[in-house]
Amino acid sequence: MxxxxxxxxxxxxxxxxxxxxxxxxxxxxxxxxxxxxxxxxxxxxxxxxxxxxxxxxxxxxxxxxxxxxxxxxxxxxxxxxxxxxxxxxxxxxxxxxxxxxxxxxxxxxxxxxxxxxxxxxxxxxxxxxxxxAPEQPLRMLDHWDNVAVHPVMGQVERGYSGGSIFYADGEVRADLTRVRDYARLLAATGVEAVGINNVNVHAREARLLTDGLGDVARIADVFRGYGIRIFLSVSFASPRLLGGLDSADPLDPDVAAWWASAADRVYAAVPDFGGFLVKADSEGQPGPFAYGRSHADGANMLAAALRPHGGTVLWRAFVYNHRQDWRDRRTDRARAAYDHFAPLDGTFDDNVVLQVKHGPMDFQVREPLSPVLAAMPRTRLALELQVTQEYTGQQRHVCYLAPAWREYLGFRLDGARSVASIVAGAGGGGAPAGGVAAVSNVGDDEFWTGHPLAQANLYAFGRLAWDSTLTAEDVLDEWIALTFAGAAGPDLARVRPALHEVMDGSCQRYEGYTAPLGVGFMVTPGTHGGPSVDGYEYSPWGTYHFADRDGIGVDRSSATGTGFAGQFPSPWRETYESVETCPDELLLFFHHVPYSHVLGSGKTVVQHIYDSRADAVEGLGGVEAAWESLADLVGSAVPVAFDARVRERLDGQRASAVEWRDQVRSYFWRKSGVKDASGRVVY
Amino acid sequence: MxxxxxxxxxxxxxxxxxxxxxxxxxxxxxxxxxxxxxxxxxxxxxxxxxxxxxxxxxxxxxxxxxxxxxxxxxxxxxxxxxxxxxxxxxxxxxxxxxxxxxxxxxxxxxxxxxxxxxxxxxxxxxxxxxxxAPEQPLRMLDHWDNVAVHPVMGQVERGYSGGSIFYADGEVRADLTRVRDYARLLAATGVEAVGINNVNVHAREARLLTDGLGDVARIADVFRGYGIRIFLSVSFASPRLLGGLDSADPLDPDVAAWWASAADRVYAAVPDFGGFLVKADSEGQPGPFAYGRSHADGANMLAAALRPHGGTVLWRAFVYNHRQDWRDRRTDRARAAYDHFAPLDGTFDDNVVLQVKHGPMDFQVREPLSPVLAAMPRTRLALELQVTQEYTGQQRHVCYLAPAWREYLGFRLDGARSVASIVAGAGGGGAPAGGVAAVSNVGDDEFWTGHPLAQANLYAFGRLAWDSTLTAEDVLDEWIALTFAGAAGPDLARVRPALHEVMDGSCQRYEGYTAPLGVGFMVTPGTHGGPSVDGYEYSPWGTYHFADRDGIGVDRSSATGTGFAGQFPSPWRETYESVETCPDELLLFFHHVPYSHVLGSGKTVVQHIYDSRADAVEGLGGVEAAWESLADLVGSAVPVAFDARVRERLDGQRASAVEWRDQVRSYFWRKSGVKDASGRVVY
Known part of the structure; x- marks a missing residue:
């Protein structure tokens, strides 16, 4: 192809x-x-x-x-x-x-x-x-697209929708028609900025900043017609990699001068350029730590280079030790962003925005909010979401994410201020607005997003970034009304409830058959697709469940655990600290409990694991039936190819969900020795 | 490079x-x-x-x-x-x-x-x-080398010694100096045949049979000077892939004619060509099953093409269902080769040799012998060994394999006939000799084999194929005497015991800290390097340990299990059938037992797991000390680069062995809840 x-x-x-x-x-x-x-x-x-x-x-x-x-x-x-x-x-x-x-x-x-x-x-x-009026000034999509196909991560890192719409054959595409179509779709949702290359900046991609500027300008020209600014992900080591300097020390004047000059050249080519997106000292990317400097030193140096042009540094807070020793239960990846960044509050320049993933781990289907969002009132903050379904079904499972995002945005982290208000600069700490960013799920797939129904996630992101008070159901109605605008009235009236049946509860259903009670992961190492209960259990990545024959979960209490719960302000600090008050859906994120622990539902933890996995898979029957109910509309309201792709994905989802169900159930049966009271077969 | x-x-x-x-x-x-x-x-x-x-x-x-x-x-x-x-x-x-x-x-x-x-x-x-006189007429090394670098498996599948000595940049090398040096080394061990390409035959490699013949002839010319014949691995689908036919059905006269013509062309280019090596209907390779034909149909058709030229078909018996359902405990990969091939005894032509892996699974450090070797008296059989250390430390661990090979060759499968005598055609069933083949561990590495001490495995293979009555210690003496022939007499007298200390027990030591009591695997999926106790536990590959909170092991008895034990002739059938008589080192291969089961040593299974992992790692201290004792000979008896590489590998071995020890111990502690009576730390 x-x-x-x-x-x-x-x-x-x-x-x-x-x-x-x-x-x-x-x-x-x-x-x-x-x-x-x-x-x-x-x-x-x-x-x-x-x-x-x-x-x-x-x-x-x-x-x-x-x-x-x-x-x-x-x-x-x-x-x-x-x-x-x-x-x-x-x-x-x-x-x-x-x-x-x-x-x-x-x-x-x-x-x-x-x-x-x-x-x-x-x-x-x-x-x-x-x-x-937009609630957030920054409403941005980040593309983890590589110009050259990466030998391990491919063209689009964590992409499940084919190749990149920006790049092919190791170059920026000559034909940017799909980019224009994409810009148009985004403008209709309210998105106003796009990061056009992967935050993991490899050698080829680093050069977009220098000899790739002509191509970058061509992309910017396309987006400009839709009111969308572009950002570049840059390598913090660029002065060494591209500039021939022997250092990238942010306090080295030569380094600062190199960046200032680089920024000048970028703005000469792209006058409305947004700025730089930076993943530094994270998962192997270079950063200021190599020179004994802080993240504020690093970010502020880049900010100085951009300031004359009105540009912004988006600095990611996703910093943790990815070479952790699984034997060491005191080190807690969940603590890392707070430990690194909270002490730096007030030291970032005003054209720096700290981009914080919604949860302390990594885009799991269930995590608490990141306490960093409550801990830096004097810092511009942006919330980072993930539209691409790395951990939520990889666009092979239906997983309509808007309900979860709305919950994050509306969450009152200190009991008063919502996350949306904090990142909108209305948090009372004096910092101006940051905004909301998300990793895109788009590729050169015929349906843009692999799974046609995953289009709704892309749509919903822009809409909730604009107005987080919209309900997920109303946003879905909008998406249905637009997407099926060509359907005859009575047909549209049937499509609407069918799609709500398929999508409204899809995220909970996905959670139901995957990792239980907030413990997360249990995915195949590397790909992150499909189950592997112990896949990361003895790895250096800091993502453990600590299941043994007696119980499961990570003790993150302050009293006996890693102390992560104590990073939250009241009342969440107290809520999460205690097994009694911690919400069940996050129980195993915060506590290690025996399998016999009784949940609010009256079920034990292990029986909940057994039941929920099976119930969630059974729930797919309703999903399949709802889609099947539209069969007579295929070729009219529902395009033939759209239907074929949805069916193919639903088949794949069922196979994968069954695998999740059976592996998780068997794993805990083998480990706990507790029979499934429901009498369902356990392998 | x-x-x-x-x-x-x-x-x-x-x-x-x-x-x-x-x-x-x-x-x-x-x-x-x-x-x-x-x-x-x-x-x-x-x-x-x-x-x-x-x-x-x-x-x-x-x-x-x-x-x-x-x-x-x-x-x-x-x-x-x-x-x-x-x-x-x-x-x-x-x-x-x-x-x-x-x-x-x-x-x-x-x-x-x-x-x-x-x-x-x-x-x-x-x-x-x-x-x-050579005990075996066929003494062959198989190269799993790809001409073009494979996107997943690299240039040399399961190679741990750099690139291929035959191929580079997608072509046969112009300079075959290293091939000549290799041929010389092999001739000195007695090896007389080499398969020059991977048994997984990809598109580029398939063409060696046709438009690559000029290059194949160049390689054959080099080997001829050392008395070594070459074989090609061929794709069973070649008539379709290369010949433009719409079938590869072995009973189709056009297919047979295509192969006859292909063989004619090969022999025109390489008059002393050995024949074809075929992996058919195995792990995705094409084969006769697609046409409803038997493996005898497939092999005999190729044999007919080679017969006029005196060539031989080496047909691999490694056929099993690699898309097995882990939930199904009745399907047993260990049974597969016997179930497929034993019924075909007597139906293969006399220029077909069935190549059988030494164990029923896949080159594990501990497996029983394959019962296929006892079950086909009217078929020419070759034993297949693995010099490349896929499952035995990947040339990062010292693992001198000669003791194990000698054990296999000397094993009296029916109580009377040794495996060596069976494959040498002295088994009494009337079939002529097959021989011995092994997967090479050589690449373009400066030490040929990555780990310099892994050279001894390559050497030992040739020597034991020539004479299986040699002791592993005597073969190691030969290798030391030759390799260090330049050392002064007193230095050589020190090198000898040091290397015996490092190598004699290395295979047992590796077994000691990896998967216990014959259960096998527990390796990282894909790479097969490093520990992952549950890595293949819920996979389709058929390699399970079935550990639960009460016990571990695979019940392969006839009474209550898969019946694999019943594939052996007496006395092994009875020996393996019973928990009481099954050798402890194979206990978990044949039986699922409680952790409290007491071994011959008086220890329980779980205490044995705890102790042996730790003891084996402690044993590395003696290995390191032995090598260290030669420090003053570095630069004289021991080349500097040789020493540096051995030290680097010993460091890596220790780190990996510690990881194995800790993961396996922690896994079984979490699962069994039984404390380690030795009081050692369990994470």
Whole structure:
């Protein structure tokens, strides 16, 4: 397969099919002003540059381009919020006013969404004004894409959707059509930034910063038309690797000068460049520790290079010892980010954002929130999520992640402030906003995301980054309304409940047949796909469950364990500290308990393990039946290829889930010797 | 590194250093006759083609080239055994008479060995005649070398000694100097055949049979000078892959004709070609099952193609279901070869040799012998050993395999006939001899074998294939005497006991800290290096230990288990059937027993697991001390680079052995809950 040829008519339109745009394209419309995003809006509507607002039923504009209210057919102009948009509906027209060109384009896509949702719900939006402001200023997708195929990690690290849409054959693609289509999809969700290369920066990828700038600029040009800035992942060792210096010491003036010069060159090529994304001193990547410097020293040096241009450093907090000794139960990977970074609060410059994974481990389906998010009030923080399903089914299992993300964003870490408010800079500590970032799940797959239903995760990320108060169910409704906008009304009314049946509880179901009660991992080493209960148990990676014949779990209490629970503010510190108050779903994350420990459900831990694995697999029957119920719509509401791919994935999910169920059940039966009270077969 | 440049002065001479040849090169010598091997012998001695036997103290000849006894200075000619040689020592001369040119050359190397050993023992050979005949007609090394680097398995599958000496950069090497050096080393051990490519035949390698024949002929030319034939591993699907046919059905006349024609072309290029080595219907390789045909159908069809040229089919018996369900305890991989092949006894043509791995599983450090070897009296059988240390330390651990091989060869499978006698055709069932084959451990490493001491395994294989009655200790003495022929006498006297200390018990020591009591595996999936107790426990590969909280082991009895024990003839059938009579070292291979089961040593199984892992690691102290005792000889008797490599490997061995010890001990402590009575720390 040659990747560039994959830019073909067979690519699925995701949540922007022509049918979703058609109702607007039928209206007489006018787009005021010019600029990359306003030109895009005009093209989306097929509006003439000379169209008169007087005749238009749909007007799009950046508020700064609007002279008088009358010029857009209104009696007064609304207060357009920063970065956001207003949608004004009158008897004869809809006016979209953006804070700027990108915001106006996003506002147009908001109208597309509203029209589609109205068709689903049967409730059309009435006259009036709707203001919409983004909750997070940074709404970014990180691509773990390698330019050259990596011998172990492939082209897209933790990618399950084919090759990269950016790179092929060791180079940036000549044809960026798929990148433009992707930018369009993202703009419709509210995403405004993209990191275009893997945070593990290998030799070829490091050179994007220097001799690859021409190609980087081509990518930026595409994204610019959709209001999306680009970031580069850079190697902290670049001055040595690329600059011929013999050091990358952040306090070395030559090093700082090299970075300043590098930043100058980047901005000369990409004036609206976002900044650098850095994974330093993490899993083998170089960093300031090599020179006895702190992470603040490292980040601030890069920040200084970017400051003249308005750029930002996104510095990842994912720092831990990945050469840990499994024999040493005092070392706790969960503690590492806090131990490294909390003492540095207040020392990062104001164009540094510390990017913190949602949990203290690594994107498990169930973890507590990271206490780092509560511990650095004077630091700009960004929450990092993972859209690509590394540990949540690798796009072979349905796992709609929005419910989990919404829970993280709404979680009140100190009992008062939600995570969303903290990263939005409304946490009260004085630090400006950081934002939200996530690892993309997109590749050059015909359905973008391998599993067609995994498109909903990408969609939901952008929407929840914009507004974390949206419910996961409403976001799913939006995605259904847009994606199946071409379906006849009665068909759409059947697709909707079927997809809710398949997706609403999918994440809990996945949790149900995989690692129990928050203990995490139990995955095949390397690939992280499929079960291997002891796969990481005697490894240096710090991810253990400590199951023995009597019990299981990691004691992270302060009283007798690693003390991780004590990194949380009240009330969570106390809640997690005690076996009695720790939520059952996190019990084994915080405590080592006997198999006979009784959960809130009244079941013992081991019986819960037995039952939940089997119940979750049985639950797949409902999923399969729900999809099967749409069989007569295949070829009409549901494209044939879409259906075929979903079925193939559902088959694979069942096989994998059965394997999970049986391995986990057998493992604990062999270890505990406790019979399954349900009488189900244990192998 | 460019591989071809590795043909350099730094390559270690292994067991043929100049010092080993020097005593003979100092003598006036004559080599009678001509031919590739006699020319080689002449060159080895630096003898003039016109040298007169009258003046020679050393005469080498093929017996057919000798006119009268007087022409070689003897009063009568000895009866030279088929394939072997006679060494006649008189007062003034040594006469080497080979059954043919290759045998004469091997006889010359035997004299080299005798001279070196005499120096070690202080006992010079006296006058008289020594006759030496090979016990096995086939003494072959199989190379699992890929022409093109395989994305998963690399250049040499299960190779731990660098790249291939045959191939580099996807082609047969232009410079075959290392191949010639290798051929010379092999000739000195008695090896007479080499399979030059991997039994897993990938696309590039399959083409050696067709458009690669010119290169194959170049390799054959090199080996011919050392009396070594070459074999090709072929894909059973070749008629489809290479011939454009739409079938590889062995009963299809077009298929048979294609193979006959392919064989004609091979023999036109390589007149002394050995034949085909075939892995069929095994681990994904194609075979006759796809056409509903038997393995006899497949092998006999190839045999017919080779028969006009005198060639042989080596057909591997390593056939089993590698997609087994771990839940199904009735399916037993150990049974597979017998179940597939024993019913076919008597149906293979006489130029087919069935190549059988020594154990029923896969080259574990401890397995019973394969019952297939006793079950096919009317079939030519070859024993397959593994010199490359896939499961025995991967040339990072010292593991001198000769004691184990000698045990296999001498094992009396039906209480009377040894394995060596069965494969030598002296088993009484009427089948002619098969022989012995082994997977080579050689690569383009400067020491040939990664670990310098692993050279001794390669040496020992050839010697034991020639004569299985040699003791492992005597073979090690030979290897020491030759390898360190340049050492001063008193130094050599110190090297000898030090190396025996390091190597004699090394295989038992490795067994001691790895999988216990014959249960096998417990290795990291994929690489097979390092411990992972449950690594293959829930896999489709059929290699399980079934440890639970109460006990461990695989019930292969006929009474209650898979019935594998019943595949053996008496008395082993009865011996293995019963827990009481089964040897402890194979207990867990044949039986599932409680941890409290008491072994012959008086220890329980679990205490044995605890103690043996720790004892074996402690035993490494003696190994390290023995090597350290030679420190003052580094730079004289022991080359500096040789010492550095051995030390690096000993360090790595200790680290790996500690990991094995701790993981296995912790695993069984967690599972059994039984305290280690020795009081040693368990993590």
């Amino acid at each position: 040659t990747h560039d040829n994959a830019v073909a008519v067979t690519v699925h339109p995701a949540w922007l099919p022509d049918a979703a745009l058609a109702p607007l394209r039928e209206l007489p419309s006018a787009v005021l002003g010019s600029g990359p995003c306003l030109d895009t809006a005009r093209a989306e509507l097929g509006a003439s540059p000379s169209a008169s607002t007087a005749d238009a039923a749909l007007v799009v504009a950046a508020v700064s381009d609007v002279g008088s209210p009358a010029s857009v057919g209104l009696t007064q102009l609304p207060e357009v919020p920063a970065g956001g948009h207003a949608i004004v509906r009158t008897a004869d027209r809809t006016v979209v006013l953006g804070a700027d060109g990108p915001a106006a384009l996003r506002g147009l896509y908001a109208v597309v969404r509203e029209v589609a949702v109205a068709r689903l719900s049967g409730v059309a939006p009435g006259p009036g004004t709707v203001l919409s | 460019t591989h071809d440049n590795a043909v350099a002065v730094t390559v270690h001479p292994a067991w043929l250093p100049d010092a080993a040849l020097a005593p003979l090169r100092e003598l006036p010598s004559a080599v009678l006759g001509s031919g590739p091997c006699l020319d080689t012998a002449r060159a080895e001695l630096g003898a003039s083609p016109s040298a007169s036997t009258a003046d020679a103290a050393l005469v080498v000849a093929a017996v057919s080239d000798v006119g009268s006894p007087a022409s070689v200075g003897l009063t009568q000619l000895p009866e030279v055994p088929a394939g072997g040689h006679a060494i006649v020592r008189t007062a003034d001369r040594t006469v080497v008479l080979g059954a043919d040119g290759p045998a004469a050359l091997r006889g010359l190397y035997a004299v080299v060995r005798e001279v070196a050993v005499a120096r070690l023992s202080g006992v010079a050979p006296g006058p008289g005649t020594v006759l030496s």
